[in-house]
Amino acid sequence: MNVLEVSDVSIKYNGHLAVDKINFDVKEGDLLGIVGPNGAGKTTLFKAIIGLQNHSGKIKLFGYDEADYQPLLPLIGYVSQKVSFEPNFPATVSEVVSMGLIPEKKLRKGAVLLKNCGYSWNLLYQKVGKDSDKVLECLKTAGLESLKDRRIGDLSGGELQRVFIAKALVKDPVLLILDEPVTGVDADAQNKFYNVLKKINTENKITIVWSSHDLEAISKLANRVACMNRKLFFHGEKEEFFSNKELLKTYAESAMQMHMHDHN
Amino acid sequence: MNLEILGYSFIQKGLIAGAAISIICSLMGMFLVLRRYSLFGDALSHMAFGGISLGLFTGIYPLWTAFAVSVLGALGITKLRKSAKISGDAAIAVLLVSGLGIGVLLISASGGFKVDLFSFLFGSILLISTEDMLLILGISSGVVATLVALRKQLLHLTFDEEQAQVSGINTDRLNYVFVVLASVTVITSMRLVGILLISALIVLPNITAIMFGKGFKKTVALSVSMSVSSVVSGIILSYYLDLAPSGVIVMISVSMLVGTLLLKHVNVLGKSKSIQKLPSEA
Numbered sequence A: 001m002n003v004l005e006v007s008d009v010s011i012k013y014n015g016h017l018a019v020d021k022i023n024f025d026v027k028e029g030d031l032l033g034i035v036g037p038n039g040a041g042k043t044t045l046f047k048a049i050i051g052l053q054n055h056s057g058k059i060k061l062f063g064y065d066e067a068d069y070q071p072l073l074p075l076i077g078y079v080s081q082k083v084s085f086e087p088n089f090p091a092t093v094s095e096v097v098s099m100g101l102i103p104e105k106k107l108r109k110g111a112v113l114l115k116n117c118g119y120s121w122n123l124l125y126q127k128v129g130k131d132s133d134k135v136l137e138c139l140k141t142a143g144l145e146s147l148k149d150r151r152i153g154d155l156s157g158g159e160l161q162r163v164f165i166a167k168a169l170v171k172d173p174v175l176l177i178l179d180e181p182v183t184g185v186d187a188d189a190q191n192k193f194y195n196v197l198k199k200i201n202t203e204n205k206i207t208i209v210w211s212s213h214d215l216e217a218i219s220k221l222a223n224r225v226a227c228m229n230r231k232l233f234f235h236g237e238k239e240e241f242f243s244n245k246e247l248l249k250t251y252a253e254s255a256m257q258m259h260m261h262d263h264n
Numbered sequence B: 001m002n003l004e005i006l007g008y009s010f011i012q013k014g015l016i017a018g019a020a021i022s023i024i025c026s027l028m029g030m031f032l033v034l035r036r037y038s039l040f041g042d043a044l045s046h047m048a049f050g051g052i053s054l055g056l057f058t059g060i061y062p063l064w065t066a067f068a069v070s071v072l073g074a075l076g077i078t079k080l081r082k083s084a085k086i087s088g089d090a091a092i093a094v095l096l097v098s099g100l101g102i103g104v105l106l107i108s109a110s111g112g113f114k115v116d117l118f119s120f121l122f123g124s125i126l127l128i129s130t131e132d133m134l135l136i137l138g139i140s141s142g143v144v145a146t147l148v149a150l151r152k153q154l155l156h157l158t159f160d161e162e163q164a165q166v167s168g169i170n171t172d173r174l175n176y177v178f179v180v181l182a183s184v185t186v187i188t189s190m191r192l193v194g195i196l197l198i199s200a201l202i203v204l205p206n207i208t209a210i211m212f213g214k215g216f217k218k219t220v221a222l223s224v225s226m227s228v229s230s231v232v233s234g235i236i237l238s239y240y241l242d243l244a245p246s247g248v249i250v251m252i253s254v255s256m257l258v259g260t261l262l263l264k265h266v267n268v269l270g271k272s273k274s275i276q277k278l279p280s281e282a
């Protein structure tokens, strides 16, 4: 089943095309890595999917048109590239994760749509019961148990990213959209993060769309890859992407190309 | 100091109304401060000043005109801010000066200041009637109930507006509700400290509470308790010292802030000392 379908989507900013007629789909259980240089339009495309950006063309979620899929939006876990909050915001890690919980009523509305299209929703944390238990469960998944009572402003960049992942997970997302989640995070924290990603994709069967500049990580974790720079240049199986040297040479960034040289 | 003054009915009314107002100001103020709307209270109260002058000028009960002008002004500015992309501080400045402008204009047209105006400017908590007190209690309960009902959405909106929107919260509507609640809070509270010191009640207990480094619930609890205790002790103290209650209340809040800052400073010194010790221990 297609979780997401993007057909002929174009997005303009002040007359300038940031996204040009992009087509791709995401299947249930996919971990799609989206690559492309700075300014390629990745963030812009994500914002269109979650309803924050006007666009032309069609976007479908679970087969539903945009007009109909609004109740599904709260069920998408979205971790944005830039999160800015007051540095002394008085909230603990578990309080921030709790913000991700969505009320019963909204949950039910979305669940009706999912049921009607035959999707078996993996109610991972909702099953747990009490809100506080769900939050704790998510904190465990993201390896944040020991930090749960820390104030959010006192965390490192990598820890913070894991908090936002946990906040996106606590709602039992049907789709997780991660916009460069580990940029500027050290290698150790990145690896921890990638383990979490792999785990929620394989064990919890959550479909993930993930943009990154780290080709090595994508080659390890993703099963499919999309490569874009305003237009879409490639979309398909990971193996195909990484065996197509010409594609890599032409469109991947210099850092990525260097990485490929190491492997040749 | 004996507490026989607690037997006076004007003190009782003042304390009850004061406590109610201090609660809504600190609750509302928490969101205002975190959204960088710290001076919104000031802007609204200046708007209210314009509204009061309008009331005095036209002979309508000033509290109602103050309320109408502030709410309309605040809604207008919220809309303007969104459509014209004016930054928060500039929007607040626009609100503040236009309120003051209307006020000054109407006062000069009516031929000078009136006594009522001074109680609105500097507060007159000890002069309120039983009806006033009941009104303040009723409105405060309404504000608290609304804030409690919307607390999760408001917290999410305050923390990250985009994420709140993605999670299905109608952020436009919530922003309007928020502005109306803030206006109601400010107008209701003007009786206590007057429009000139309203920001003190909104800002001081909250920035003091935030300094304790606790999570949201505890910070709110701290802020409310500091706010209530400064108002209650301020009213009682002002009676014995024969000073204006609003001034005493604000100065107590300021000293709580300074005290907390000093405590933090001492703590930091203590910490750095123990860090210095570490190498010799190792």
Ligand SMILES: Nc1ncnc2c1ncn2[C@@H]1O[C@H](COP(=O)(O)OP(=O)(O)OP(=O)(O)O)[C@@H](O)[C@H]1O
Residues within 6 Å of the ligand: A013, A014, A018, A036, A037, A038, A039, A040, A041, A042, A043, A044, A045, A081, A180
């Ligand atoms: N609000 C905006 N107004 C005008 N232009 C914008 C706006 N947001 C993005 N752009 C432009 O659209 C293009 C795509 O930006 P986008 O942020 O989607 O790229 P990206 O692929 O996410 O890049 P990065 O890897 O740096 O995050 C860029 O040229 C950018 O300058």
Ligand SMILES: [Mg+2]
Residues within 6 Å of the ligand: A042, A043, A044, A081, A179, A180
């Ligand atoms: Mg981006």
